[in-house]
Amino acid sequence: MVDGRTRRRTDTRQRLYEAAMDLIAEHGFSATTVEDIALRAGVAKGTVYYNFPSKNALFEELLRHGVGLLTADFRAAAGGLAPPEAVLALIRAELAYIERHRSFAQLLLSEMWRTNREWHQTLQLLRGEAVDVIAQVLRRGVDEGHFDAALDVRMAAAALFGVCLVVAVDWLVFEPDRSLADVQGALITVIRARVGI
Amino acid sequence: MVDGRTRRRTDTRQRLYEAAMDLIAEHGFSATTVEDIALRAGVAKGTVYYNFPSKNALFEELLRHGVGLLTADFRAAAGGLAPPEAVLALIRAELAYIERHRSFAQLLLSEMWRTNREWHQTLQLLRGEAVDVIAQVLRRGVDEGHFDAALDVRMAAAALFGVCLVVAVDWLVFEPDRSLADVQGALITVIRARVGI
DNA sequence: TGACTTGTACTGACCAGTCAGTCTAAAAAC
DNA sequence: GTTTTTAGACTGACTGGTCAGTACAAGTCA
Known part of the structure; x- marks a missing residue:
């Protein structure tokens, strides 16, 4: 059920959630860049767009x-x-x-x-x-x-x-x-x- | 005492205050552009910078x-x-x-x-x-x-x-x-x- | 093998801040 | 009282930079 792929992907999404949460809370939505979010989550910017269609x-x-x-x-x-x-x-x-x-x-x-x-x-x-x-x-x-x-x-x-x-x-x-x-x-x-x- | 110049300038600043207030309340600080503020106040962008040193x-x-x-x-x-x-x-x-x-x-x-x-x-x-x-x-x-x-x-x-x-x-x-x-x-x-x- | 991730390079839109120049009220000169 | 000068107020095109989103070739892992 919980195959490695899904777990990996879930982990990535979770890390992105947390990074986005922290940064947006601190700086606000507009002032937070997608690159910052990726950096803080320790993933590449492309990964953000692989997992989510847009910043919004x-x-x-x-x-x-x-x-x-x-x-x-x-x-x-x-x-x-x-x-x-x-x-x-x-x-x-x-x-x-x-x-x-x-x-x-x-x-x-x-x-x-x-x-x-x-x-x-x-x-x-x-x-x-x-x-x-x-x-x-x-x-x-x-x-x-x-x-x-x-x-x-x-x-x-x-x-x-x-x-x-x-x-x-x-x-x-x-x-x-x-x-x-x-x-x-x-x-x-x-x-x-x-x-x- | 209240010469035309000072009155004019005070008016402009007041209009800029009000425009900035409305727009920033609606869209937030980062999402509000200086140009929008100027437009809403009915002045040119340069006027904002004539009256205030910066957006901040x-x-x-x-x-x-x-x-x-x-x-x-x-x-x-x-x-x-x-x-x-x-x-x-x-x-x-x-x-x-x-x-x-x-x-x-x-x-x-x-x-x-x-x-x-x-x-x-x-x-x-x-x-x-x-x-x-x-x-x-x-x-x-x-x-x-x-x-x-x-x-x-x-x-x-x-x-x-x-x-x-x-x-x-x-x-x-x-x-x-x-x-x-x-x-x-x-x-x-x-x-x-x-x-x- | 195929889903997922990386890293880099790129595009096009957008935006804060600048600056050379215009307009005009009022002070100065006549 | 009229003309000239001055300086404060304003303009808007422009610049340098940033950023969302795209593209893609190569790498990792189940």
Whole structure:
């Protein structure tokens, strides 16, 4: 099933994914050259074009791959839990994902709300799937009386997704030495805190 | 005092600011060409270089200008209020600012956490000034017993700043027809809501 | 053998930044 | 008050360089 050829090719693609992720997160899509990606992945430029039809396509598959993993993590984290615990689990899952895929998180944050790009549509769709998992949990929480009935579920889901992203990337950029557990704790305290407004 | 020359030049620079803001927000810094900016502003490419030493410098001045306005709005909004009301005022100020300067908000969200850029340092500094205004209000709120003493003030400030940005840009991109007041209300409800976790 | 990879060379489009020259408001000269 | 000069503001063709994508001959590996 997993013959040597396929494994080899998968490896190459994986290395290209990672290289592209790091570079695009650092410099942005336009400022990252295909040659740089190939160099960082340790392959020839031709190999990039053997494996992907274009720079855009590489990036789009990258997005699909990365967001797909996040959505899967979300589903696994929330599955079978009561809404309050599920929300906590989702926060933990998002932070853990961001720690594991730092570059990708930065990339998402930079490109998520950028319109007028070829892959904008794709990204919106993918994001929608991830945020939907959160929204479903919140909706169930409202229905079952755990959460305030006045809650705008869609907005709350987007907000929750967004805060985690922003806080986590902030942490990675400014306080990389702080532990994930600590950040997680502080963030949950912030979300929990009655700010009394 | 206001001779024709200076007025003309100021106008040109203003038009260049606005054109650059819109285009960079839509396409990103690298994907926006100086020629596009000039065209949109209705001047020749050379004029851009007559008014600014480089594309980077234009963008940096743009950032300084835009974030400066936001910080000023923050200071004006929070001034003289007790912490709980000041936090509300800050949220309103940020959303109002974002509505008034849509492109700039999108631009900020995209470029804020991008490292390895010439203007990265500048942007971090500017952001720090804005977030500091929020942090000071929160600190005072903790000291005066309005807010939970366990609050990580820096993180809370960053989180608050971030949620507003994310929620507002989300709104502009996905539900532009919804009114600002409505979004404001929903966001404050979300922040207030005991999610009971 | 055939799928995959390499390395090099190339093309054509595009783009940041330059520069010699034009236009015009206003200062100077008469 | 009219003419001349000056300099600030602007123009757009041009340059040097970069980069996505192509082509292909030769090499590796199952």
